[in-house]
Amino acid sequence: MKKHLYIKTYGCQMNVYDSGRMADVLAPIGYAPAQAPDGADMVILNTCHIREKASEKVFSELGRLRLLREERKAEGKGDLLIAVAGCVAQAEGEEILARAPYVDIVLGPQAYHKLPEMVAQAERAAAARANGDDKAAGPGRGVLNTDFPEEAKFDFLPAPRAEGPSAFLSIQEGCDKFCTFCVVPYTRGAEYSRPVEAVVAEARGLVEAGVREITLLGQNVNAYHGVGADGAEAGLGHLCRALAKIPGLERIRYTTSHPRDVDDALIAAHRDLPQMMPFIHLPVQSGSDRILRAMNRGHTRDRYREIVAGLKGSRDDLALSSDFIVGFPGETDKDFRDTMALVDEIGFIQAYSFKYSPRPGTPASAMPNQVPEDEKDARLAELQALLQRQQIAFNQDCVGREMDVLLDRVGKLPGQLLGRSPYMQPVHVTAPADLRNTIARLRIVSAGPNSLGGELVAAADPPHSSERACA
Ligand code: SAM
Ligand code: SF4
Secondary structure (H helix, E strand, C coil): CCEEEEEEECCCHHHHHHHHHHHHHHHHHCEEECCCCCCCCEEEEEECCCCHHHHHHHHHHHHHHHHHHHHHHHCCCCCCEEEEEHHHHHHHHHHHHHHCCCCCEEECHHHHHHHHHHHHHHHHHHHHHHCCCHHHHCCCCCEEECCCCCCCHHHHCCCCCCCCCEEEEECEECCCCCCCCCCHHHHCCCCEECCHHHHHHHHHHHHHCCCCEEEEECCCHHHCCEECCCCCEECHHHHHHHHHCCCCCCEEEEECCCHHHCCHHHHHHHHHCCCECCEEECCCECCCHHHHHHCCCCCCHHHHHHHHHHHHHHCCCCEEEEEEEECCCCCCHHHHHHHHHHHHHHCCCEEEEEECCCCCCCHHHHCCCCCCHHHHHHHHHHHHHHHHHHHHHHHHHCCCCEEEEEEEEECCCCCEEEEECCCCCEEEEECCHHHCCEEEEEEEEEECCCCEEEEEEECCCCCCCCCCCEC
16 A cells, blocks of 8 residues: 655755655655645654754654644554654754654664665554554664764665756765854764766756756765766866766756865856856855854955955856854954945845854854844844845846746746746746746846746747856
């Protein structure tokens, strides 16, 4: 009998990719996707540990799933397997099983290829319990795997399936940088890069299945150093050149980059390859050298400026987004003013900004001079207002321009399609339905704070050329 699986994904795009891979690995053992937890035989929470709020949400969701399981049982619909994956699982595996002993499976991000055997074990235990055989069921429900195994999970996972014209492709995992605020080096482990040929083969498979745009993923995507066909290490610039040779791959993006790892080869790839989208997410976190040092970011404000100048020198239509943390321990009003000044100077077309959230086990959580919450709130509101003004100004500046838009969805209004500009702005247009999943040239005719409206100029996909994305 077919079973149903619902995966709830929290956090970053890496988790979105991982959720897809977990679904792929469970399909051969009979799990088909469910649209909601009700009606699912197994629910996986793919969790995020980056900020306190993100991990607390998991425990409240687990409480709801426990009730859902009881309801199912009362209605005679059988058991519900509950699994917790992702970074909360990695960091708090034992605590999850202690606080929520009804959880069946806890697995860290490096163990996803072990999921089928863990599910089989949990199913056996559940069946034994249902038959009243508590001895065979074992002491509790939880099966835990938060190892960092020797083997690379990618070698054991099936090729991902394409869903639509856009796909994520994970090329790098983990982090060796140890920013003092961040849990990633502890939850995702040391940096690992997939070999160039494995990445190219996965990309080729996706393109053959209809994908036009690939976003390369990594916690430090531009720290990529995969082994090439010649046995030598290749960086992200080299990898993008190899991917750009795949016929039909129209757009290449990558995220998240670290300023320290932007090199000349990557800048040259932006200059030479029309498939490279002119939009880079390059988190700076703070504009204060003092705070950047305390964060262990490994770059100064001036170095960030130089990197941005190098990237913008590669093509004149390049634009940036960033992440910011306000209220890092010891951040003074002067430090915050430095951040505001840097934002003013560089100009970001989109951004994510957060209040500093102390994470257990990270050096910053034990630093003195933690900033009071109300101060963090005030700074965040001021920063977000500036970032929002910059985003709106850029959107308005797009009116009258022509852009290539990947139309990947049906809009809310009749005859409307939705897509993404080269800068990831959502764009809506009235266009024939058969243009869905193609790249069309649109003239931008309206701009809101978060989206654009377009008019169709040319239906056919633009050929590969040196033509710029935004003319
Ligand atoms: N590797 C990327 C980099 O170096 O910029 C960032 C990846 S991190 C998963 C995503 C973002 O979460 C960070 O850029 C940072 O702004 C935010 N973040 C991480 N730890 C945080 C913390 N303890 N409090 C608030 N925001 C945090
Ligand atoms: Fe976290 Fe810093 Fe690594 Fe980014 S570079 S994942 S912020 S430790």
